[in-house]
Amino acid sequence: MPYTKVAAHxxxxxxxxxxxxxxSSINDYMPNIWDIPGGTIEFGEKxxxxxxxxxxxxxxxxxxxxxxxxxxxxxxxxxxYQFQMVYECEYKNGDVKLDPQEHDxxxxxxxxxxxxxxxxxxxxxxxxxxxxxx
Numbered sequence: 001m002p003y004t005k006v007a008a009h010x011x012x013x014x015x016x017x018x019x020x021x022x023x024s025s026i027n028d029y030m031p032n033i034w035d036i037p038g039g040t041i042e043f044g045e046k047x048x049x050x051x052x053x054x055x056x057x058x059x060x061x062x063x064x065x066x067x068x069x070x071x072x073x074x075x076x077x078x079x080x081y082q083f084q085m086v087y088e089c090e091y092k093n094g095d096v097k098l099d100p101q102e103h104d105x106x107x108x109x110x111x112x113x114x115x116x117x118x119x120x121x122x123x124x125x126x127x128x129x130x131x132x133x134x
Contacts, residue, residue: 020109020114024100063090
């Protein structure tokens, strides 16, 4: 039966760089590429609450969630339609701590540095949007 999946992601900024995380080789979805923190919004959960939860789970960081900036939607398989919502986030505190089952590396990068990294599809579209609108 077809279904829709909605996810919230944070473009976390610190010192004019953005946090990207590398999906581990054992990750069951899109391994070995770069992504930004975030994940699925659970049924009945507010998007910003889900985003704060996912960022804390994936990185250990605390952030200030800012404006909604981008939405990417696509059919990930014949039965699954996905929405990826992205919010600007400002780093508040914490040290990045990754779960090796999900992510095995992280970097703080500029938009130009991100361009050369192999990344999840919605990041390509997000950074094209950002370069044209900033």
